[in-house]
Amino acid sequence: MIPNLSAAELHQLSCESTEKPCEFCDTFQCDSWETLPTNFVASEYPVIGHCRFEGSENIWEEYHPDKTTMWSNQSPIALQYYPYNRSDVVQCNHCKRVYLRYTEFGGYYVDQRIRLVNPCLILLEEASS
Numbered sequence: 702m703i704p705n706l707s708a709a710e711l712h713q714l715s716c717e718s719t720e721k722p723c724e725f726c727d728t729f730q731c732d733s734w735e736t737l738p739t740n741f742v743a744s745e746y747p748v749i750g751h752c753r754f755e756g757s758e759n760i761w762e763e764y765h766p767d768k769t770t771m772w773s774n775q776s777p778i779a780l781q782y783y784p785y786n787r788s789d790v791v792q793c794n795h796c797k798r799v800y801l802r803y804t805e806f807g808g809y810y811v812d813q814r815i816r817l818v819n820p821c822l823i824l825l826e827e828a829s830s
């Protein structure tokens with residue numbers, strides 16, 4: 702059973718990743734959302750969680766309070782918003798870096814995308830009553 706992860710849990714996981722060189726991760730760059738690299742070895746990146754929640758598939762709004770765009774490497778990782786609210790969390794078997802993946806279904810294409818989780822960019826949920 703793969704758990705749904707909260708922002709706090711994702712933050713914790715991404716803080717645990719190491720900075721050591723990695724023969725898999727170092728072959729691509731995805732500080733912002735990128736099309737899944739052709740050399741991405743999915744078997745080395747098991748899914749460890751999801752970021753879905755009740756009704757999340759109906760939320761298409763993005764979160765850019767600082768005028769970032771979805772393609773900015775500074776755009777916040779806001780799990781309540783698109784596309785984070787339908788992402789899978791994968792983790793490298795070797796260096797423990799954590800990534801988000803989702804599939805974009807365009808009118809005429811399907812695009813698998815990936816983004817490295819930078820803990821500094823995660824929007825931590827405000828405690829609700």
Ligand SMILES: [Zn+2]
Nearest residue numbers: 723726793796
């Ligand atoms: Zn790695």
